[in-house]
Amino acid sequence: MSAARPDVTGIEAPVYLHYHFTAGTAPARFLARLREGLLSGQRCPRCGNVYIPARGSCPACGVPTTEEVLLPDRGTVQSFTIVHIPIPGNPIEPPYVVANIVLDGANISFIHLLSDCVNEAVRIGQRVQAVWRPPEEWDYAMDNIRHFRPLDEPDVPVERIGTLPVSGPGVPR
Amino acid sequence: MAEWAAVVGIGQTRYKTRRSDVSIAGLLREAVDRALADAGVGFDDIDAVVIGKAPDMFEGVVMPESYLADALGASGKPMLRVHTAGSVGGSTAIVAASHVQSGTFKRVLTVTYEKQSESNAMWALSTPQPFSVHLNAGAGGYFAPIIREYIRRTNAPEGVGIRVAVKDRRHGARNPLAHLQLPDITEQEVRDSMMLWDPLRFLEACPSSDGACAMVIAAADSISGNKPPAWIRGVAMRSEPTMYAGRDEVSPQAGRDCAADVYAQAGVMDPRRDFDCAEVYVPFSWYEPMWLENLGFAPPGEGWKLTLDGATSLDDGGDIPWNCSGGVLSSNPIGASGMIRFAEAARQVRGDAGAHQVENARLALGHAYGGGAQFFSMWVVGAHKN
Numbered sequence: 001m002s003a004a005r006p007d008v009t010g011i012e013a014p015v016y017l018h019y020h021f022t023a024g025t026a027p028a029r030f031l032a033r034l035r036e037g038l039l040s041g042q043r044c045p046r047c048g049n050v051y052i053p054a055r056g057s058c059p060a061c062g063v064p065t066t067e068e069v070l071l072p073d074r075g076t077v078q079s080f081t082i083v084h085i086p087i088p089g090n091p092i093e094p095p096y097v098v099a100n101i102v103l104d105g106a107n108i109s110f111i112h113l114l115s116d117c118v119n120e121a122v123r124i125g126q127r128v129q130a131v132w133r134p135p136e137e138w139d140y141a142m143d144n145i146r147h148f149r150p151l152d153e154p155d156v157p158v159e160r161i162g163t164l165p166v167s168g169p170g171v172p173r
Numbered sequence: 174m175a176e177w178a179a180v181v182g183i184g185q186t187r188y189k190t191r192r193s194d195v196s197i198a199g200l201l202r203e204a205v206d207r208a209l210a211d212a213g214v215g216f217d218d219i220d221a222v223v224i225g226k227a228p229d230m231f232e233g234v235v236m237p238e239s240y241l242a243d244a245l246g247a248s249g250k251p252m253l254r255v256h257t258a259g260s261v262g263g264s265t266a267i268v269a270a271s272h273v274q275s276g277t278f279k280r281v282l283t284v285t286y287e288k289q290s291e292s293n294a295m296w297a298l299s300t301p302q303p304f305s306v307h308l309n310a311g312a313g314g315y316f317a318p319i320i321r322e323y324i325r326r327t328n329a330p331e332g333v334g335i336r337v338a339v340k341d342r343r344h345g346a347r348n349p350l351a352h353l354q355l356p357d358i359t360e361q362e363v364r365d366s367m368m369l370w371d372p373l374r375f376l377e378a379c380p381s382s383d384g385a386c387a388m389v390i391a392a393a394d395s396i397s398g399n400k401p402p403a404w405i406r407g408v409a410m411r412s413e414p415t416m417y418a419g420r421d422e423v424s425p426q427a428g429r430d431c432a433a434d435v436y437a438q439a440g441v442m443d444p445r446r447d448f449d450c451a452e453v454y455v456p457f458s459w460y461e462p463m464w465l466e467n468l469g470f471a472p473p474g475e476g477w478k479l480t481l482d483g484a485t486s487l488d489d490g491g492d493i494p495w496n497c498s499g500g501v502l503s504s505n506p507i508g509a510s511g512m513i514r515f516a517e518a519a520r521q522v523r524g525d526a527g528a529h530q531v532e533n534a535r536l537a538l539g540h541a542y543g544g545g546a547q548f549f550s551m552w553v554v555g556a557h558k559n
Contacts, residue, residue, distance in 0.1 A: 010193055023304075060414065080318055081314060089296075090307050098308045098310065111309075141303075162419070
């Protein structure tokens with residue numbers, strides 16, 4: 001008995017790419033500090049903005065950045081999304097909050113997981129702090145921070161997000 | 174601009190989830206053959222070929238232009254590949270046009286494509302970065318926080334995105350080439366669809382499509398075919414860094430500068446008044462009101478009012494219909510999506526847009542953006558040179 005076989009219109013042919021990442025001076029410094037549990041940025045000598053992770057130059061001014069600025073692990077939610085689908089290659093279970101977080105003293109946001117919170121209560125301007133993995137698990141990776149969690153502090157007014165000093169928002173007027 | 178150039182041929186495939194009946198080369202050839210027929214020319218009449226697509230990583234075919242040269246009749250001819258992420262379809266058309274405008278060539282064939290069924294764009298856009306956590310949840314995950322900031326800034330009501338999602342699908346139902354054919358879609362259906370990246374729902378996001386779009390661009394002394402040419406009245410590209418302190422991600426400077434440049438070339442003073450329609454890259458519903466503002470069709474903070482008033486809807490008789498073809502929300506072969514905007518703008522001013530034709534369209538805008546909304550390409554096409 002021979003059943004007609006369906007036409008072959010395609011086959012699966014996975015492609016794997018394994019890269020060796022040459023970090024360069026500024027990201028190497030950032031990653032080395034991260035392994036010590038420190039958050040290190042760089043200040044632009046022209047506009048004064050602080051970038052983290054720094055890439056060794058200011059993308060707006062186009063000049064090299066060398067001055068290191070150590071930043072606290074506290075910051076503010078600039079914006080966020082509640083994701084309801086899984087990320088390819090990441091075991092995290094939806095729904096989860098991915099937030100654009102600006103650390104105090106920095107002028108640029110990065111994305112990280114926001115957890116230990118009610119997803120629906122997350123808001124722009126919310127104060128957050130890093131929850132670190134145990135030091136023995138630290139590597140050259142932002143994953144040393146497990147996630148951020150909300151802080152019991154007043155929200156930062158939108159116009160001040162991304163402009164706070166290293167010392168934080170201070171006493172609200 | 175030294176020479177006038179015009180679109181004299183347009184060819185598109187039907188956009189679908191899966192075209193397993195053709196290879197990538199076969200898919201492109203389908204669009205190219207239609208464009209050549211539309212222009213009334215053959216491969217011998219083509220001086221050069223300009224091709225574009227989104228990242229090679231999508232389909233895993235590196236430097237696909239080499240493999241595609243034969244299928245595009247490019248052997249022995251100058252051939253150039255363009256890549257500017259999602260805006261590539263627009264940039265490719267502009268590069269092709271510039272080769273005619275400069276007087277270098279008389280007729281250039283240009284084509285863009287994506288075969289998403291053979292690729293995994295979500296994966297390709299979610300690769301881990303060594304200095305960041307691995308939380309890149311595709312393009313929607315990137316744009317959702319920017320949309321949230323737009324909503325906060327403008328106090329736009331929640332239903333605006335839903336309105337765009339319905340409007341563009343109803344437009345798409347007029348276009349037999351559109352991937353999604355949803356003539357009866359309702360706002361409730363969109364509202365009830367699964368939330369993907371809050372505040373974006375499934376039906377507020379573009380589909381994954383296979384497809385290709387091609388055009389023949391010719392110099393003024395080499396116009397051919399039976400249809401009127403679409404004169405290229407202005408072209409512009411701009412880009413900016415993805416991340417810099419103080420960047421306005423909601424209304425990027427590069428987009429505003431690009432629009433100002435292309436409007437000046439075409440003599441457009443007031444885009445809402447001067448254009449008869451626009452094909453604008455809106456892959457996620459909320460990008461319609463956001464680009465209405467960025468492109469100067471509405472004052473800052475008021476783009477959503479045009480959407481809610483029906484100004485951008487062909488079905489509602491709006492004064493400035495956007496995406497009459499159904500837009501990216503109805504068809505998204507990524508690399509081609511920008512060129513489809515440019516080609517559909519040209520179809521309108523040629524009076525050749527079928528059931529989604531805007532009556533008496535004389536001047537139209539084609540727009541594309543890409544990457545983290547840091548690449549922009551735009552052109553203005555007209556039924557006349559001025």
